[in-house]
Amino acid sequence: MEAELHRDKLDKLLEFFKAMADESRLKIIGLVAQQPRSVDELAALLGLSGPTVSHHLSYLQRVGLVEARAQQYYSIYSLRTETLHAMVKDILSTKKLSRAVTGDVDLDAYARKVMAVYVPDGKIEHIPTQLKKLEVVVRWLATHFEPGRRYTEKQVNEILLEYHEDFATLRRELVNFHLLDRKNNIYWRVK
Amino acid sequence: MEAELHRDKLDKLLEFFKAMADESRLKIIGLVAQQPRSVDELAALLGLSGPTVSHHLSYLQRVGLVEARAQQYYSIYSLRTETLHAMVKDILSTKKLSRAVTGDVDLDAYARKVMAVYVPDGKIEHIPTQLKKLEVVVRWLATHFEPGRRYTEKQVNEILLEYHEDFATLRRELVNFHLLDRKNNIYWRVK
DNA sequence: TAATTAATTAGATGGCTATCTAGATGATTA
């Protein structure tokens, strides 16, 4: 399923940011960007213990940001710029970022919350004054009109009357939000 | 001083990565990238409490990743793509990244550590076999030759003899590391 | 073969922070 792929991408991004969000690791990245270096050397440069640096390096290696090669009995670590570039590309495309998130978020949660308050059981209790809430209710109303079909104003009023007495306001808002369009007193659903 | 500027840049980068290195905040970024949203709406979408989302938003605002505008009594937050772009630019330039780090790292720390072991008091105790350590010692030796001046092989040997008996090995390594160059038995310091 | 050195693993600890609830603030509506 597609959502799975997005969740993967979200995790990848998160992993990347967590890897970079530590002062020691960020410095390590900068240092191995200059030239490949051993654990020992990095430890001396950063004023950290060997195990700590080793820990950070294995973290960075797991994420794919550095790679190690053996030399004598040293492990020489160097930067993998391809990974850095690939990640940055995903961040820059806010569309990708949005989509990655969308897969793991219930985009209707807010609408449901609003509906539970204003339309608890099929009828509109009262019309929201808050723009965002009004939009949710009006969008729900719009789903009761078939796309492609043409309605007289009288037909529109009758349909709306099923949900709330003030059909005139509702009709006007449907037009305001560009969910219904009209010409010569004939209405139809937009989109 | 320049180092100050680099430290600033390092902090900026760290701040940015920390801001993005949290699942909730990353999702918020993705959601406001789609469209501006209120605290309330984000809380519903993410399944988090209002205060928690408010906390994250003020964090993101401090870092400059989102901005708020008041509407009715909502705070509507939206993404500041300029900040995102500016940050990404700095990450992509590994040179900048290196320089940012360099300002806050003692680049001679490793050399000092090696010197303390192999050249504790001005004389070379014994010649390192490890390449990286050998390099440190040989680079130090090279500083005892004046740039631009020409030395006979005999003169080179005499100088080296002050630091260790095996002047022949030292002379060879100086050439290997391209710190000294030679022609017709005349030596001079490179760079 | 014994000794040295680099790297890693294991386990412990202290500090940081994402989250919550409760309460305060400030704007809007009736």
Place this chain on the structure above:
DNA sequence: TAATCATCTAGATAGCCATCTAATTAATTA
């Protein structure tokens, strides 16, 4: 004016993680 609603602040808590020391593994040198 009273009531409602979104937001923010304060303070508490629980879980995560950067770091250390000690011990282990592995490679190299003498």
